[in-house]
Structures are given as C-alpha cells and as structure tokens.
Amino acid sequence: MxxxxxxxxxxxxxxxxxxxxxxxxxxxxxxxxxxxxxxxxxxxxxxxxxxxxxxxxxxxxxxxLVPQAEGPFALRMADNAEAKRRIAARAATLFDAGDSVFIDTGTTTLALAHALVQAPALVIITNSWRIASIVSSHAEHRVFLLGGACNPDAGETLGPLVLEQIKRFHARHVFLTIGAMDTRTIMDFDAQEAEIAQAMIERAEEVTVLADSSKLARRGIFDVAPLSRVNRLVTDHAPPPDVAAALDRAGAEVITDQP
CATH class of the missing domain: 1.10.10.10 (Winged helix-like DNA-binding domain superfamily/Winged helix DNA-binding domain)
Known part of the structure; x- marks a missing residue:
C-alpha cells in the first residue's frame, strides 16, 4: 500500500x-x-x-491550526529520525565538487552533515558547531564556523555577530531546516534562528529547504521567506495538494526520497 x-x-x-x-x-x-x-x-x-x-x-x-512550539533539540533529533536521514542522503547528492554552501542549525541539517562526510570537496559555512565538527572530518572540505552567542541546546551560535559575519560570504547554496511551511511562506519558531536563515538566504544564489512531511501545511511563528524564494524542497513524501500547488506556482522543485 x-x-x-x-x-x-x-x-x-x-x-x-x-x-x-x-x-x-x-x-x-x-x-x-x-x-x-x-x-x-x-x-x-x-x-x-x-x-x-x-x-x-x-x-x-x-x-x-495554531502555531506549535518546538521542543528541546535532543527530543527533536529523535522525531522522524529515519525520514530525516533519507532526506539528508538525497540532499547530499545535489552538490557539485567545489560548491559553497550555507547550512543552518537543525536536526535535518545535522543529518545532512553526516551525509556530507563522503561528498565531494565543498566550502561549508555554518552557525552549528556540531555540523562544523562532523564535516571537518572530511579533510578536503573547507569549513567556516560562524561565531556569536552560544545556544548550548542546539549547539548553535546566534545574534548580531553571526549576522555580521554572514555578510562577508557569498555562497552558491543555502540548505535550511524549517519549523513549518504553508501555501505562502517558510517559517520558524525562534526569532533569532529565523534571522540567521534570512541572512543566509540573502547571501546565497539558490535556496534548498529540507523538511520532513510533518512540517508541511503547518504554521510557524516567524516568517523566514516566501515560497517564491525557494528553489527546491527535499522531503520524504509528496506535499499536501494545496502546498504542492503553491510550490509549483512559485517555481520550486519538489524532490522526495521515494524512487
């Protein structure tokens, strides 16, 4: 079935x-x-x-639906873990050798970091010390860790120092996790994390969203970007019809881990 x-x-x-x-x-x-x-x-x-x-x-x-809050990072790591692993494995095939990429902090992008250990050499800019540590095990990756106020729960840096450093980079890609997506926009539940994502989007050519199907047709609290700014969505199952139609109108490609 x-x-x-x-x-x-x-x-x-x-x-x-x-x-x-x-x-x-x-x-x-x-x-x-x-x-x-x-x-x-x-x-x-x-x-x-x-x-x-x-x-x-x-x-x-x-x-x-009313906006829902996200739980502690460790608990979110276990939520839909297999779907996130498959999404990450599929997303890791979308890079070319030498690509530069922003990666924000999230449970699915942490799974992506593990998948990138075997990827061609990349330039990776992230505000997650966990992601930086994982991808640094690939000797040919060039890794830049953005510094700022530390959030120990998610293992990330936040705040104006991070935002200022992002402006010094220009990347071909940004790969983002999100809290929610509806027919209009991608969203998050944390204002500072939303600001980081917005700053990365401004300095990237292409925007790829990694989100398991539980995030789709859901409302967040803080807008990150309109769907028109999203180039592709990598997910585990086809989005609900209304979200799929909105992504199609926005010109965004939908990639699933299904054959």
Missing amino acids: KPADRHNRIVKLVQQHHDVSVEMLATQLDVSRETIRRDLSALDGQGRLRKVHGGARPGMAPTQ
Whole structure:
C-alpha cells in the first residue's frame, strides 16, 4: 500500500472510531507500529488528525491550526529520525565538487552533515558547531564556523555577530531546516534562528529547504521567506495538494526520497 493510500485509511479509521490506538491501526493496516507512529506525525502536521499518546483523535482543519512550539533539540533529533536521514542522503547528492554552501542549525541539517562526510570537496559555512565538527572530518572540505552567542541546546551560535559575519560570504547554496511551511511562506519558531536563515538566504544564489512531511501545511511563528524564494524542497513524501500547488506556482522543485 502506498503511503498516501495508507494515510487516507488512517484518517478514515480515526473519523469512524474517534479514538484509535497505534496497535489497532498497525493491525488493521498490517504494518509496524513505528510506521504508524511516523504516519500519525505526518498527518498531525498536515492537520488531518491529532496525534496523542498511544494513538490519534480527529483534528482540526489546517486553516484552524495554531502555531506549535518546538521542543528541546535532543527530543527533536529523535522525531522522524529515519525520514530525516533519507532526506539528508538525497540532499547530499545535489552538490557539485567545489560548491559553497550555507547550512543552518537543525536536526535535518545535522543529518545532512553526516551525509556530507563522503561528498565531494565543498566550502561549508555554518552557525552549528556540531555540523562544523562532523564535516571537518572530511579533510578536503573547507569549513567556516560562524561565531556569536552560544545556544548550548542546539549547539548553535546566534545574534548580531553571526549576522555580521554572514555578510562577508557569498555562497552558491543555502540548505535550511524549517519549523513549518504553508501555501505562502517558510517559517520558524525562534526569532533569532529565523534571522540567521534570512541572512543566509540573502547571501546565497539558490535556496534548498529540507523538511520532513510533518512540517508541511503547518504554521510557524516567524516568517523566514516566501515560497517564491525557494528553489527546491527535499522531503520524504509528496506535499499536501494545496502546498504542492503553491510550490509549483512559485517555481520550486519538489524532490522526495521515494524512487
């Protein structure tokens, strides 16, 4: 069964039974509980249901969704980890040897850093000391770590010192993680992180967004950039129809990790 068909079955079962458990859905659809948990995360992000502990309930329509806050970085690392790994592996194929790239701080870009250890030689500019440490294990990469106020939770630097240093670089690419995307814009939940992303976008030729499907058709708090500034989205599943249509109108390419 294709993921989209399974998602539709899950939504129908939730609407029929109101409260459903992960165990019940796994049995009904003959898939693993981990697959169901990933599906529920994606469907919750799209507003098609509400994921709760141990299962799901009917949710509000996407237009009724309120912004959600992001949790601690370590917890987000575990959320949709396999999808992020696959997205990162696909994104790592989009570089040419010698490319220069900004990479912001996030759980999916941290997965990208691991994938880039085997990539052709790149020039990498980042505000994440974790990312800088990982990609520096490739002796041919040139790595620039932007300095500023340290946020130990995410392992990143923030603030005006970082913004000033970004202005000294010009890169072919910027690869960003985001908190949310709707039919209008890409968004984040932290004002300083949104500022970093905006500054990197201003100094890059092409903008690539890395986002698992739980981030799509979701609202953030701070706008980062309109969809018209996005050149490509790398994700694990095809976006919801309204988001896909908006990306098409904006001229953005959608790349999934599906064959």
